[in-house]
Amino acid sequence: MSDESTTLExxxxxxxxxxxxxxxxxxxxxxxxxxxxxxxxxxxPSGSGKSTLLHxxxxxxxxxxxxxxxGGVDVGSLDRAQLADLRGQRIGFVFQRFHLLPGRTALxxxxxxxxxxxxxxxxxxxxxxQLLERVGLGDRATxxxxxxxxxxxxxxxxxxxxxxxxxxxxxxxxxxxxxSAAGASVMELLEELRGEGRTVLIVTxxxxxxxxxxxxxxxxxxxxxxxxxxxxxxxx
Amino acid sequence: xxxxxxEVLAGLAADRTRILVVALGVTWGTLGLTLLLATGVAMHxxxxxxxxxxxxxxxxxxxxxxxxxxxxxxxxxxxxxxxDDAELVRAAVPExxxxxxxxxxxxxxxxxxxxxPTNLRVHGVGSEFSRLRGFVPEPDPEHGRVLNERDxxxxxxxxxxxxxxLRRLFGDxxxxxxxxxxxxLRGQAFTVVGVRDAxxxxxxxxxxxxxxxxxxxxxxxxxxxxRSAVYLIAGLHGRELAEAAKARVRAVLGARRGFDAxxxxxxxCVDKTVIDAEVRGITVGVLALTGIVGVLxxxxxxxxxxxxxxxxxxxxxxxxxxxxxxxxxxxxxxxQRIVEALAITLLGGAAGIAxxxxxxxxxxxxxxxxxxxxxxxxxxxSWSVALGTAVALGVAGxxxxxxxxxxxxxxxxxxxxxxx
Numbered sequence: 001m002s003d004e005s006t007t008l009e010x011x012x013x014x015x016x017x018x019x020x021x022x023x024x025x026x027x028x029x030x031x032x033x034x035x036x037x038x039x040x041x042x043x044x045p046s047g048s049g050k051s052t053l054l055h056x057x058x059x060x061x062x063x064x065x066x067x068x069x070x071g072g073v074d075v076g077s078l079d080r081a082q083l084a085d086l087r088g089q090r091i092g093f094v095f096q097r098f099h100l101l102p103g104r105t106a107l108x109x110x111x112x113x114x115x116x117x118x119x120x121x122x123x124x125x126x127x128x129x130q131l132l133e134r135v136g137l138g139d140r141a142t143x144x145x146x147x148x149x150x151x152x153x154x155x156x157x158x159x160x161x162x163x164x165x166x167x168x169x170x171x172x173x174x175x176x177x178x179x180s181a182a183g184a185s186v187m188e189l190l191e192e193l194r195g196e197g198r199t200v201l202i203v204t205x206x207x208x209x210x211x212x213x214x215x216x217x218x219x220x221x222x223x224x225x226x227x228x229x230x231x232x233x234x235x236x
Numbered sequence: 237x238x239x240x241x242x243e244v245l246a247g248l249a250a251d252r253t254r255i256l257v258v259a260l261g262v263t264w265g266t267l268g269l270t271l272l273l274a275t276g277v278a279m280h281x282x283x284x285x286x287x288x289x290x291x292x293x294x295x296x297x298x299x300x301x302x303x304x305x306x307x308x309x310x311x312x313x314x315x316x317x318x319x320d321d322a323e324l325v326r327a328a329v330p331e332x333x334x335x336x337x338x339x340x341x342x343x344x345x346x347x348x349x350x351x352x353p354t355n356l357r358v359h360g361v362g363s364e365f366s367r368l369r370g371f372v373p374e375p376d377p378e379h380g381r382v383l384n385e386r387d388x389x390x391x392x393x394x395x396x397x398x399x400x401x402l403r404r405l406f407g408d409x410x411x412x413x414x415x416x417x418x419x420x421l422r423g424q425a426f427t428v429v430g431v432r433d434a435x436x437x438x439x440x441x442x443x444x445x446x447x448x449x450x451x452x453x454x455x456x457x458x459x460x461x462x463r464s465a466v467y468l469i470a471g472l473h474g475r476e477l478a479e480a481a482k483a484r485v486r487a488v489l490g491a492r493r494g495f496d497a498x499x500x501x502x503x504x505c506v507d508k509t510v511i512d513a514e515v516r517g518i519t520v521g522v523l524a525l526t527g528i529v530g531v532l533x534x535x536x537x538x539x540x541x542x543x544x545x546x547x548x549x550x551x552x553x554x555x556x557x558x559x560x561x562x563x564x565x566x567x568x569x570x571x572q573r574i575v576e577a578l579a580i581t582l583l584g585g586a587a588g589i590a591x592x593x594x595x596x597x598x599x600x601x602x603x604x605x606x607x608x609x610x611x612x613x614x615x616x617x618s619w620s621v622a623l624g625t626a627v628a629l630g631v632a633g634x635x636x637x638x639x640x641x642x643x644x645x646x647x648x649x650x651x652x653x654x655x656x
Contacts, residue, residue: 051654058561060561060649061650080565080566081567084560084563084564084565084566085563085565087561087562087563088562088564089563093561095653099554099558099653101555101558112558112559112562113562113563116559116562116563116564116568117563160562164563
């Protein structure tokens with residue numbers, strides 16, 4: 001997992017939206033490289049382009065300028081099906097609002113990415129159960145999202161993001177919908193995952209959370225303002 | 237495949253009330269289509285059979301009066317058939333496969349010993365008449381035989397009778413008991429050799445066929461004297477030969493009897509191929525109409541499927557966006573939505589076909605009589621109807637699901653999953 005294949009490289013990446021006659025530059029000329037196993041925070045005010053950058057890194061959005069190489073592969077050259085495969089096999093997403101399927105159990109939710117990759121039912125269930133244990137929710141496997149707290153739902157979402165053992169984990173404001181205690185618990189979990197050699201990128205506007213990362217990348221008006229390595233990313 | 241089916245079923249179960257209502261709509265549409273198609277097909281088949289029962293590809297000539305002078309002979313002369321006219325035209329007209337004269341005598345007294353006498357219409361016919369006009373004892377071989385060449389040649393006193401004649405002569409006795417029985421006709425003893433099939437024909441003339449009693453033409457002439465035949469019945473090798481055959485028959489008999497071959501008053505003709513074609517055209521029209529009405533009904537139901545799929549897709553956009561973000565290929569989402577639409581359509585359709593099968597069984601039990609059955613037939617859930625309905629359902633269900641499925645597959649996860 002933490003090998004050359006998870007190197008992320010942005011070369012002059014820009015994203016421009018055409019809204020009528022005007023063009024909105026969500027990202028401009030971003031140059032960044034993330035080595036395998038990095039733990040980085042993307043920091044910036046609302047509208048700074050941090051979510052757009054995360055979408056580009058997660059292959060949900062293709063740059064309108066520049067190149068994005070994931071493990072040496074130019075993502076811009078891939079079609080929709082190839083992009084889907086790339087997301088399913090190498091990238092895990094954690095969303096601010098969890099986005100769990102409300103009618104399914106925690107186990108089923110965690111198993112969704114496995115099912116999309118064609119993993120058989122028995123193996124799927126075993127791995128999903130293992131992941132729920134890993135995030136401390138082994139006893140909540142049959143619970144539906146409505147029966148879980150916000151922090152528990154985000155843990156299920158993290159377990160889901162890990163299902164296909166991706167090399168990259170992208171989290172968009174993962175604690176934004178949680179109270180401070182649940183948020184701290186989720187952050188600890190994400191930091192542990194980084195310790196397993198996985199590249200973890202977190203979007204946040206919270207300076208305190210960002211300061212826990214090994215590298216802080218600041219964005220302003222779609223431009224890269226700074227990219228600084230501040231610590232080893234582990235809590236003191 | 238089981239995985240895909242499981243996915244589809246899970247998706248459908250999440251919205252089961254709407255799915256049930258939509259599937260019921262498809263059931264109703266399928267029921268209508270199946271019933272209409274089954275009725276149309278049965279009507280078409282029954283009418284086709286009825287046409288065959290009375291004899292297909294027939295020309296019925298009658299002798300009339302000349303309407304124009306010809307070869308020095310004046311107009312207004314009465315033309316009559318002669319005893320060997322059938323043999324003559326058969327030999328001279330290659331378009332004909334068979335021909336027979338038909339003599340008729342009405343109100344002829346007949347009786348069976350020990351029973352009251354009755355008056356019957358007696359037809360004298362050649363040996364080819366029975367096959368031409370469908371006076372056959374089928375389907376039961378115990379119902380006797382047709383009049384044959386030997387009967388004609390030997391002036392036999394044998395008779396082939398319709399069902400009504402049989403009842404009037406012998407009462408309610410089994411048909412097989414009547415075959416071989418004797419009765420008197422004009423004081424002469426006759427033997428019943430066959431009883432006509434009960435099915436009514438298309439194009440009765442001179443009364444209903446079940447009211448007729450046939451005897452050999454030679455015997456008829458022995459009984460009633462030298463009267464002229466009323467009709468010359470001719471069977472064609474093919475319906476497309478009708479016009480040529482009519483012209484040639486008129487030419488042959490015109491040359492013999494001294495009338496213009498184009499004088500249709502001298503030798504009239506009822507062309508049954510024209511009547512048959514008109515009736516067939518009507519039933520084909522009815523079949524097409526029932527099919528169109530049925531398909532329109534089904535389409536209304538399928539518009540409901542498409543509409544429901546659009547609503548479902550809109551309500552589940554977030555789910556589809558999430559699946560795309562987690563690695564689902566757009567084609568997979570497209571395929572699953574189409575399969576969902578097909579599943580609703582086929583489940584509803586299967587229920588509709590099953591209900592139609594039960595209703596058709598009930599319809600077949602309604603006593604509408606032989607005349608009714610001759611044209612309405614026995615509507616049933618045939619393989620062709622079921623297959624036609626299933627194909628229509630499959631195609632329409634796929635189409636109903638395709639556009640909603642495209643919308644689902646085109647969902648943009650960035651837009652839909654944006655955390656405001």
